[in-house]
Amino acid sequence: MLQQLLRLSNDGRRVYMTVVSKAEEDAPQIEKKHIVNWLQENNVASFFRFDETIETVLEKINASNDAWKGEPDDVVVAERRDATVSARFDDQKMTALLRVNGACGGNPIKGNDLLGALKKSQIVRGVKKQTLQKLLTASARLKPGEYLEVPIASGKWPTPGEDSKIAYLVQDSKARVLRPQEREDGTVDMRDLGKMITVLEGQPLAKRIPPTKGIEGFRVTGEVLPTSTGKDLPLKLYPGSKFSANDENVIVSETAGMPILHPDGVEVDNALCMKSVTVATGHINFEGSVVINGDVNAGMKVQATGSITVGGVVESASLEAGGDIIIHNGILGRQVQSDQEITTVIKAKGSVVAKFAQYASIEARKDITISQHAMHCKTYTHDHLIVSDQAKRTGTLTGGTHIAERGVQVVTLGAASGVHTHVYAFTGLSELMEETQSLSKELDHEHEQLMKVKDAELKLLQQPANKRPDELIERLSWTKTHHFERIAEIKSKMESSASELSALYRRYSIDVLKNCYPGAHVHIGDTALNISNEYGAGRFVTNGKEVIAEPL
Structure with missing residues (x-):
C-alpha cells in the first residue's frame, strides 16, 4: 500500500504522499519508519523531511473509516533543498557572521553565494578572504540538517591619538x-x-x-x-x-x-658647589640650591631656598631646604637618651632621599625614601615613608617614631631583638571623622527644626480656615521645603564622606615586604595593633575599628 501512497514528482525534487482512508478496516498501521525506508530505497533519504506533516498524514491514514474526514489529497512530505547561506552581525556591527545550512539532496553553495549574502547584508569591510575560502570548503562536508556559522568580518575600533x-x-x-x-x-x-x-x-x-x-x-x-x-x-x-x-x-x-x-x-639650578662643609667653611645659608661633593661635618648647618645635595655623609648636622634634600651616602646622628632631643635635623619642603639614617630627625612635605636602613630616627612626612631599595630586597626600619600621613612601605619592620618601633599612617583620619560627626549633628538639628515646623503647621490646621493667615501658611511651607532640601544635602555629603573614607582605608596602608617583628606598634588613624608575633610579608589596613593584617 505504501508504494501506492508515495511518489516522486516528475522533476525529482519533491516526494508526495496521498492522504486517503484505509482500504480495509483491519489494514496494518503505517509508521514513520516505513516512510523513511521508502525514501532510502528510492535514493531520496537526503531530502528535507517535513516531519510534522508526516505525523499529521499518518494520523489521518491510520484512523478508522468511521473517523475519516475530508477528501483524498496529495501533500509534500519531503523535498530536495540546495544549501543556503545567510549573514548577520552583532548589535554594534563590529562582527559579521555567515551561516551555511547543509544541502538536503540539493546543490552545495558556491563562492558567489557567499559573496551575494555579504552584499545583501551590506557587509563591505573587514572581510577575511581566507576564512571565506575555508568556509566554502567546509560547507561541502555538511550533512543534511547540519549548519556551520563562522565570523567572516571584523570591524575595528578607533585608536585615539597619544598625548604629547x-x-x-x-x-x-x-x-x-x-x-x-x-x-x-x-x-x-x-x-x-x-x-x-x-x-x-x-x-x-x-x-x-x-x-x-x-x-x-x-x-x-x-x-x-x-x-x-x-x-x-x-x-x-x-x-x-x-x-x-x-x-x-x-x-x-x-x-x-x-x-x-x-x-x-x-x-637648572645654578647651585653653590662646595667640597664639604666644615668649621673652616662655617654654616651655609644660600639663596638657591647647594651641592656639597663631600661630607657635612658635626655641628654644621646648611640652609638653602632650593635643594640640598650631599655627596658624602651628614654627621650630627642640621640641613633645611626649600626643595629636596638628597644625601648620597647617609645621615649619622649621636645616640641620645630618651629625654633628650635629637640634634641631627633634616627638614625639606620637598622630598628627602638618603642611603641610611641613624639617630636623626627627618621631616618632609613629600616622600621620605631611605634605601638601606633607618635606625632610632624620628620621621614625619605628609606623603609616604619608603624604606627600601629599588629591587625591594633591603630596607629595615627599626626603633623610633615614624609618621607618614599617606602610608608606609618597608622591607623589614622592627628587629628580632624586639626594639620598640612606632609607625603611624593616615593621621588625618580624625579630621575626617570630626567632619562626619559635625554633619551628623547638623542633620539632627535639621530634623529638630523640621519637627517644630510640622507642629506649627498642625496647630495652624486646627484653626478655622478664615483664621489661617495666607502669609503664615506660605512661610511654613517654604521653611519646611528648605529643611527637607537641607536634610537631603547633608545625607548626600555623609554618603560621599563614607564612600571616600572606605576608599582611604584601603589606600593608606602600612606595607611590610619581608618581615615584621614583635615590638613594632602599628597605628592607622585612631586604631592600633601591637605586634606580638613575627609576621611575613603583609599589609596592615584599618576598617575604622581595628587594624587588620592581610597577606600581600
Whole structure:
C-alpha cells in the first residue's frame, strides 16, 4: 500500500504522499519508519523531511473509516533543498557572521553565494578572504540538517591619538642614591653611587614628542568611526632652561648646574658647589640650591631656598631646604637618651632621599625614601615613608617614631631583638571623622527644626480656615521645603564622606615586604595593633575599628 501512497514528482525534487482512508478496516498501521525506508530505497533519504506533516498524514491514514474526514489529497512530505547561506552581525556591527545550512539532496553553495549574502547584508569591510575560502570548503562536508556559522568580518575600533610626551635627556639626581654602580665583573659597589648629576651650558635637557593623530575605525557595514587627536601638552620653560635654536621641541640648559625634573619641563639650578662643609667653611645659608661633593661635618648647618645635595655623609648636622634634600651616602646622628632631643635635623619642603639614617630627625612635605636602613630616627612626612631599595630586597626600619600621613612601605619592620618601633599612617583620619560627626549633628538639628515646623503647621490646621493667615501658611511651607532640601544635602555629603573614607582605608596602608617583628606598634588613624608575633610579608589596613593584617 505504501508504494501506492508515495511518489516522486516528475522533476525529482519533491516526494508526495496521498492522504486517503484505509482500504480495509483491519489494514496494518503505517509508521514513520516505513516512510523513511521508502525514501532510502528510492535514493531520496537526503531530502528535507517535513516531519510534522508526516505525523499529521499518518494520523489521518491510520484512523478508522468511521473517523475519516475530508477528501483524498496529495501533500509534500519531503523535498530536495540546495544549501543556503545567510549573514548577520552583532548589535554594534563590529562582527559579521555567515551561516551555511547543509544541502538536503540539493546543490552545495558556491563562492558567489557567499559573496551575494555579504552584499545583501551590506557587509563591505573587514572581510577575511581566507576564512571565506575555508568556509566554502567546509560547507561541502555538511550533512543534511547540519549548519556551520563562522565570523567572516571584523570591524575595528578607533585608536585615539597619544598625548604629547616629554622624553628627559638627563637623569634625576634622586635616582643616583637608589642606584649603586655596577662593577665590570657584574657585582655592585654599594658605596659607589657614580658622579653627581650636573649639566653643562647648552646641554639638551628634554625633548617633546608631538601628539599623534590617531587611527580611524570602521564597522563591517563600512561606517567610519572617527578618532581623536592626542592633546598637545607644551614644554614649559623653568629657570635655567630655554628652547633650542635648532628645534622648538627641545629645551637646553642656559647655564651649568643641577637639573631638577618637572612633569612639563626641566629646571637648572645654578647651585653653590662646595667640597664639604666644615668649621673652616662655617654654616651655609644660600639663596638657591647647594651641592656639597663631600661630607657635612658635626655641628654644621646648611640652609638653602632650593635643594640640598650631599655627596658624602651628614654627621650630627642640621640641613633645611626649600626643595629636596638628597644625601648620597647617609645621615649619622649621636645616640641620645630618651629625654633628650635629637640634634641631627633634616627638614625639606620637598622630598628627602638618603642611603641610611641613624639617630636623626627627618621631616618632609613629600616622600621620605631611605634605601638601606633607618635606625632610632624620628620621621614625619605628609606623603609616604619608603624604606627600601629599588629591587625591594633591603630596607629595615627599626626603633623610633615614624609618621607618614599617606602610608608606609618597608622591607623589614622592627628587629628580632624586639626594639620598640612606632609607625603611624593616615593621621588625618580624625579630621575626617570630626567632619562626619559635625554633619551628623547638623542633620539632627535639621530634623529638630523640621519637627517644630510640622507642629506649627498642625496647630495652624486646627484653626478655622478664615483664621489661617495666607502669609503664615506660605512661610511654613517654604521653611519646611528648605529643611527637607537641607536634610537631603547633608545625607548626600555623609554618603560621599563614607564612600571616600572606605576608599582611604584601603589606600593608606602600612606595607611590610619581608618581615615584621614583635615590638613594632602599628597605628592607622585612631586604631592600633601591637605586634606580638613575627609576621611575613603583609599589609596592615584599618576598617575604622581595628587594624587588620592581610597577606600581600
